Amino acid sequence: MNLLLLKLTLIPSVIAFVTLAIRKWGNKLGGLIGSMPWVAGPILLFFIFEQGKAFGIQAIQGTMTGILALISFCLSYSIFSQKLTWGPTLLLSYVIYTATAVVINYLQLNLLLSYALVMGSVLLALRFFPIPTGQPASSRRLPFDIPIRMVVATLFVLVITGLASVLGPNWSGILTPFPILTSILAIFSHSLQGSNATITTLRGLVLGLLGFTTFLVLQAYLLPSFSIVVSFGVAFVVNTIINLVASRVG
Template sequence: MNVLLLKVTLMPSVIALITLAIRKWGGKIGGLIGSMPWVAGPILFFFILEQGKPFGIYSIQGSMIGILALISFCVSYSAFSRRFRWLPTLLLAYAAYTLTALVFNYLQLNLYVSYALVIVSVLLSLRFYPVPNGPLVSTRRLPFDIPIRMVVATLFVLAVTGLAGILGPKWSGILTPFPIMTTILAIFSHTLQGSTATISTLRGLVIGLLGFTTFLFLQAFLLRDFSVAASFGLAFIVNALINLAASRIW
């Protein structure tokens, strides 16, 4: 199997389909769709292909830290988007992401505690999520926005998987949920539709983290006894069911 060819064909296709889905179904549903493991799943798959199953399984602990940092990014970007344009908002959100990742990496929590902490963090963030303070701006589109998203996401996957051997499983895992997809969604919705659309999209993504986190958590156990296809398939179904239930609750 030509792994490089798979990387440069799979990721652009996924990004294009997600973008079209968000345009069709709007912010909240788009955020839920975007929170599915479209990027993290392939990255974990490539870790396993190139580094082996033990590497992939061990990276999941780091992924829990990365998800905590992702929650921090979403909440921060949503809050600051009400006052600033996209660039200062993005820099502040990245600062929140980095600080969160460093703090929880220092704490050295085990997988079970990390998973529970992520679930609690999602529920708390939804309880106190920033409220939009402006009207929804009509949709505008930049030329070539889908190709831009495709290229950025693909380059990120190539970088993380290419550096996995140097970074090791923990930091590779931490970077797996790095908000590359979320950054793309946030910048384009913020620039083209304003803060209200951005907050709606990112809140939908945070809701979807309940299923996304469970998908990765289950891999730490399913991959020990099942094939990659079976492990991913079973966990993906659980992810989708959780997202469906969460969308009805919130």
């Protein structure tokens, strides 16, 4: 299949699935589902198809930096959402995301150290996540909200993969977990259901990063020796198992 056609069909389908999952199973489980490698996985796959397997493997280290920045985004958005509307909350969270990414990238950590730092940061962030006060407001839906989400996410993937050769593997990796899907989930839950729904969704997403991060680290070790199908398949199963366990204890 043509890669452009794959991008234009796969990503919108993923966004629609995650949105419908949240509506069916609630914000916490929806956040866990949203943390699966629905967007970052295909982006890594497109890196490999378009730039080569070595490029994709090198990008994983940068992606770890992006995940640390994503954790800071989720925590800060949850905190600010209690007092602010979605506009200033999003802007402040993006600033914190960017600052975190720049600092972590400057440290030039190796993959295993980055992995340990991400896992520790997830647990620490969950410890300090705000506690929802009361129940989420009754759900409202904007007309055409799913198509809007689909278009925004697809444009992001097209831009990141299109600029990969210019950005190089490190910055391409850093931008891979950029909170585009997370922002969509946060904005819609914040504006339509209130801060409590947003906190619950983002907490579920951060909890799911335990599995998502493991998925990426496994790619660094599996891709050099196995096919893409085997590497992604094994890592996806491990990711799912971790998320199932996390949903029980988190």
